[in-house]
Amino acid sequence: MNPTSTPPTSPACATCPVHNLAGLKRLGVDMADWDYVVALAGNPNVGKSTVFNNLTGLRQHTGNWPGKTVTRAEGGFEYAGRRHKLVDLPGTYSLLATSTDEEVARDFLLFGRPDVTIAVVDATRLERNLNLVLQVLEITERVVVCLNLLDQARRLGIEIDDRRLARDLGVPVVRTAARYGEGTQALLQAVDEVATGRAACRPRRVFEEPPVLKQALNSLVTELTRLHPDLPNPRWVAWRLLDGDQRIAEALRDGELPGPSATARQAGAAAAVRGSNS
Ligand SMILES: Nc1nc2c(ncn2[C@@H]2O[C@H](COP(=O)(O)OP(=O)(O)O)[C@@H](O)[C@H]2O)c(=O)[nH]1
Numbered sequence: 001m002n003p004t005s006t007p008p009t010s011p012a013c014a015t016c017p018v019h020n021l022a023g024l025k026r027l028g029v030d031m032a033d034w035d036y037v038v039a040l041a042g043n044p045n046v047g048k049s050t051v052f053n054n055l056t057g058l059r060q061h062t063g064n065w066p067g068k069t070v071t072r073a074e075g076g077f078e079y080a081g082r083r084h085k086l087v088d089l090p091g092t093y094s095l096l097a098t099s100t101d102e103e104v105a106r107d108f109l110l111f112g113r114p115d116v117t118i119a120v121v122d123a124t125r126l127e128r129n130l131n132l133v134l135q136v137l138e139i140t141e142r143v144v145v146c147l148n149l150l151d152q153a154r155r156l157g158i159e160i161d162d163r164r165l166a167r168d169l170g171v172p173v174v175r176t177a178a179r180y181g182e183g184t185q186a187l188l189q190a191v192d193e194v195a196t197g198r199a200a201c202r203p204r205r206v207f208e209e210p211p212v213l214k215q216a217l218n219s220l221v222t223e224l225t226r227l228h229p230d231l232p233n234p235r236w237v238a239w240r241l242l243d244g245d246q247r248i249a250e251a252l253r254d255g256e257l258p259g260p261s262a263t264a265r266q267a268g269a270a271a272a273v274r275g276s277n278s
């Protein structure tokens with residue numbers, strides 16, 4: 001059976017661990033009345049769409065597919081009686097918005113305000129993948145790290161101390177081999193704990209700003225908060241401005257970021273993202 005495919009279609013599937021997960025109901029494209037929004041972020045080719053398909057029962061394309069569309073895929077799943085809208089973001093190496101993919105991913109994390117972000121990482125290339133995880137943690141604290149491709153890591157003799165990693169990052173880490181359905185139950189459990197606030201995320205910021213930079217950031221944050229009281233993460237936006245991020249500067253100038261002129265639009269957008277039940 002193809003483990004990245006759809007929900008049970010034959011009797012054999014009923015006993016398959018990939019499909020038979022306690023408390024999980026795959027909702028496909030039904031995303032009505034969700035309780036939580038969950039985003040899937042990660043580098044390209046780390047198994048995001050495979051996780052997406054496992055949880056929703058949809059058939060999002062998996063594998064290296066040149067010319068893949070940039071648009072995000074959305075689907076639903078229910079776990080422990082709570083309904084989730086799952087958003088599969090484009091794969092990116094960073095969130096600096098130097099490409100459309102990065103912009104789509106970053107804007108969703110910032111403005112879509114997901115309740116949980118699953119950061120999928122390739123266990124065989126952990127160091128490279130953590131770069132994005134740290135950037136995600138700068139934007140949102142509510143993260144579950146999905147340490148995927150564990151079967152390949154095992155084959156290569158790579159051992160990862162996931163408890164240490166969770167402690168160092170300050171967020172839950174779950175070991176998975178999504179292609180084989182391994183770890184999906186633990187992933188659902190971790191997502192549920194973060195979504196409901198039963199698990200606290202305390203991301204460790206790796207970089208301690210020097211005093212002069214801290215001062216500049218603080219005064220920018222004060223000004224940004226005054227002009228844009230609804231800004232989701234003013235500190236992160238201040239960072240980007242100091243870094244010379246033209247896209248963020250433009251968004252502020254054009255009223256794309258929430259501010260006095262964009263308050264009404266933001267309220268509308270937030271309602272659209274969260275659905276009718278929030
Ligand atoms: N061996 C192995 N392959 C995986 C695993 N998860 C995903 N894959 C494969 O890796 C490739 C990329 O997966 P995909 O879900 O498209 O990655 P995405 O680009 O992050 O969405 C596909 O061929 C998957 O079948 C895993 O845990 N183990």
Ligand SMILES: [Mg+2]
Nearest residue numbers: 048049061062
């Ligand atoms: Mg994909």
